[in-house]
Amino acid sequence: xxxACGVDFxxxxxxxxxxxxxxxPGARHSAAGSLLTLEDGKPTLPSVVFFNADDERVSxxxxxxxxxxxxxxxxxMRSLKSLLGTSxxxxxxxxxxxxxxxxxxLAQFIGELKRRAERQAGRSxxxxxxxxxxxxxxxxxxxxxxxxxxxxxxxxxxxxxxxSFQFEPIAAAFDYEAGIEREELVLIADIGGGTSDFSLxxxxxxxxxxxxxxxxxxxxxxxxxxxxxxxxxxxxxxVMPLLGYGSSLLSGAAIPSSYYFxxxxxxxxxxxxxxxxxxxxxxxxxxxxEPRKIARLQNLIxxxxxxxxxxxxxxxxxxxxxxxxxxxxxxxxxxxxxLLVLRSQFEAAIGQLxxxxxxxxxxxxxEAGIGPEDVDTVFFTGGSSGVGLLRERIGAxxxxxxxxxxxxxxxxxxxxxLDARRKFG
Numbered sequence: 001x002x003x004a005c006g007v008d009f010x011x012x013x014x015x016x017x018x019x020x021x022x023x024x025p026g027a028r029h030s031a032a033g034s035l036l037t038l039e040d041g042k043p044t045l046p047s048v049v050f051f052n053a054d055d056e057r058v059s060x061x062x063x064x065x066x067x068x069x070x071x072x073x074x075x076x077m078r079s080l081k082s083l084l085g086t087s088x089x090x091x092x093x094x095x096x097x098x099x100x101x102x103x104x105x106l107a108q109f110i111g112e113l114k115r116r117a118e119r120q121a122g123r124s125x126x127x128x129x130x131x132x133x134x135x136x137x138x139x140x141x142x143x144x145x146x147x148x149x150x151x152x153x154x155x156x157x158x159x160x161x162x163x164s165f166q167f168e169p170i171a172a173a174f175d176y177e178a179g180i181e182r183e184e185l186v187l188i189a190d191i192g193g194g195t196s197d198f199s200l201x202x203x204x205x206x207x208x209x210x211x212x213x214x215x216x217x218x219x220x221x222x223x224x225x226x227x228x229x230x231x232x233x234x235x236x237x238x239v240m241p242l243l244g245y246g247s248s249l250l251s252g253a254a255i256p257s258s259y260y261f262x263x264x265x266x267x268x269x270x271x272x273x274x275x276x277x278x279x280x281x282x283x284x285x286x287x288x289x290e291p292r293k294i295a296r297l298q299n300l301i302x303x304x305x306x307x308x309x310x311x312x313x314x315x316x317x318x319x320x321x322x323x324x325x326x327x328x329x330x331x332x333x334x335x336x337x338x339l340l341v342l343r344s345q346f347e348a349a350i351g352q353l354x355x356x357x358x359x360x361x362x363x364x365x366x367e368a369g370i371g372p373e374d375v376d377t378v379f380f381t382g383g384s385s386g387v388g389l390l391r392e393r394i395g396a397x398x399x400x401x402x403x404x405x406x407x408x409x410x411x412x413x414x415x416x417x418l419d420a421r422r423k424f425g
Contacts, residue, residue: 004127004424005036005117006171006416009110009151011081011193011228012383013044013409016117017417018125034417035410036120038113039063044409045116047193049109051075051095060112068307076307079228079266080106082194085137085147093270103154111158127162129420130155131171131412133195134222164423167220168192169199170213171415172381176406177203178418184376185218187361187401189394190412191385194229196357197222200368200375211422218368223360225353227317227384228266230346235264235313237349238341242333243300244293255284259297264313269306278302299334308332316341321386347389358393375401381411 006017017034035043039061050064053073068076075095083089083102092101118124136147148165155163169188176186183204190197200218207216236245245260259281262268271277281298288294300309312328319326320343328339365372375398385391385408395403407414 003123003125004129004420005121005125006129006131006166006413006418006420007110007113007155008131008168008171008413008416009081009113010047010131010412011079011195011226012047013193014038014047014109014113015043015045015410015413016113016125017410017413017415017420018117018121019417019421034414036117038116038120043413045113047078047080047109049077049080049105051077053096056096058108060109065311069311075270077105077267077270078307079193080109082228082267084150085140085143088267089147089150103150106151106154107157110154114158114160124159126160127164127420127424128155128160129164129166129171129416129423131168131416132165133192133224134167134169134197134199134220135195135224138224162424164420166416166419167197167199168195168412169197169220169222170201170217171413171419172379172406172411173199173201173203174208174415174418175381175411176379176404176415177205177208181205183207185370185374187364187375187378187394187398189361189378189380189382189385191357191380191382191387191390192226193383194224194226195222196225196360196382196384196390198361198364200364200370218370219364221360221364221367223356225357226382227314227387229353230317230350230384230387231266231310231314232261232264233349233353234317234341234346235310236260237345238316238339239309239313239328239330240264242293242330242337242339243297244288244290247288247290247293249284249287250289251287255288255294263300263306263309266307266310269310272301272306273304296334300332303332305332317346317387320346321388343388350387350389354390354393357390358397361394361397372398373400377402377404379404379406381406381408383408 008015016036038045045061048064050059050068051074092099137143152163169190173188188199198221202216240260247255262272285294316326325342330337378398378401
């Protein structure tokens with residue numbers, strides 16, 4: 001009996017992969033065939049928790065987002081993975097008048113992920129390979145190690161007896177490898193919600209069965225930039241000025257940007273709702289040069305509509321992947337606003353982020369000791385790999401390589417399932 005699974009705990013979405021006992025070593029593998037259904041017939045569970053104060057219960061995923069948007073009173077938490085490796089992980093938040101440690105919050109979500117996967121598979125999972133970014137935290141090995149250790153502790157606390165880790169782009173490489181018929185040098189580009197991770201890997205049918213793949217991995221690299229960062233900078237460039245971002249006090253001093261950065265960043269939105277923050281904002285409002293904008297900001301915070309606004313911005317980002325412009329109907333602002341957002345605005349807002357990602361890929365070739373012309377294929381995965389400017393920048397670095405798109409939300413989980421069978425049997 002197989003009690004091992006692969007867990008892709010993502011910033012935006014999570015999946016669990018499992019290779020069924022009747023899938024022999026030579027069986028044709030696919031993401032669709034190994035990912036377990038977690039919600040509404042889908043293999044993805046959005047990494048969202050909603051503490052519903054009206055019904056006094058906790059909901060997860062799409063259900064959590066739906067209840068929040070329907071107007072139930074409560075607390076919405078998203079981008080939980082972004083807490084790992086930061087000082088916030090040892091903090092707590094207030095839910096229904098009680099203190100909830102962030103570690104317990106992560107355990108609640110990962111425990112729910114495990115329960116749903118076990119219910120779908122009809123068996124318990126005691127061993128797991130968790131995906132992890134190449135760097136949880138850029139440039140800080142101690143914080144990075146702490147992030148992995150914390151995730152392992154949380155996983156064990158919900159019933160995984162044995163926990164192993166695999167780099168997310170390497171897991172995606174295993175998924176891609178299961179479907180090719182000749183050896184290739186592949187650049188894996190995994191653009192997720194919180195990080196952009198890359199690996200240069202030699203893949204092929206003859207290599208796939210090896211337990212030790214270290215010689216096949218030429219280089220790994222990553223940067224703490226992902227879809228939630230694109231949301232943030234799009235929000236700051238287009239929506240937050242409607243609420244007073246960039247405006248000033250009558251004295252000429254700038255309105256502090258912290259209110260806007262908190263509202264534009266998924267895992268800090270709730271910080272804008274604290275009594276202290278609202279009291280400070282009330283003091284500023286009396287001396288604001290553009291009081292109507294600050295009043296609009298105050299109304300948004302009083303209505304606890306920060307996550308609603310972030311969802312609208314995220315939808316605009318997704319829409320701009322296939323269109324030159326999108327309309328945002330911001331009916332919950334006071335007064336309501338119909339905002340036109342241009343792709344050119346989005347690309348200008350994220351230009352520096354894309355430059356950083358490009359530099360990370362370029363450094364990968366130097367580390368591996370190869371040239372871009374040696375790469376056969378660039379394999380895109382991760383929900384944020386659809387951002388056109390980013391995709392073009394990466395493609396331009398390997399102009400002769402063919403471009404392949406994997407299952408944007410499933411390749412990592414499927415690859416982790418393969419790795420779990422290799423490691424645990």
